Amino acid sequence: MYASSIAQLFTVLVLFILVLAATYYVTKWIARYQKGNSFTANMEIMETCRISTTKYMQIVRVMNKYLVIAVCKDNVTLLTELSEDEYEPPVLKSSEPVDFSKEFEKVLEKFKKK
Numbered sequence: 001m002y003a004s005s006i007a008q009l010f011t012v013l014v015l016f017i018l019v020l021a022a023t024y025y026v027t028k029w030i031a032r033y034q035k036g037n038s039f040t041a042n043m044e045i046m047e048t049c050r051i052s053t054t055k056y057m058q059i060v061r062v063m064n065k066y067l068v069i070a071v072c073k074d075n076v077t078l079l080t081e082l083s084e085d086e087y088e089p090p091v092l093k094s095s096e097p098v099d100f101s102k103e104f105e106k107v108l109e110k111f112k113k114k
Helices: 002-038 100-113
Strands: 043-052 055-062 065-071 076-082
Antiparallel strands (some): 043 055, 055 065, 065 076
């Protein structure tokens, strides 16, 4: 009886791992498939700003034009068109690793002042 319980546990664990692996690979496959189908060289969403839960403002590049659009639950509205000179891409933060000890010291200093 004891060996039977161990065998059942082992079988359930193996099945669980197989299901997790299948889920992982199917998700990767679907993501790759959707990325290939949705690729457009002439359109790109440059920036998105959330205004409320169902309302967004986006800057979209279409060919060499930049359009500012409002995206709501049921419709999309063109707000204005920007020239290439008017659009400034956002500045990306550096990807340098953060030194935890230095940041922790800063936090401690703030609490010591109080």
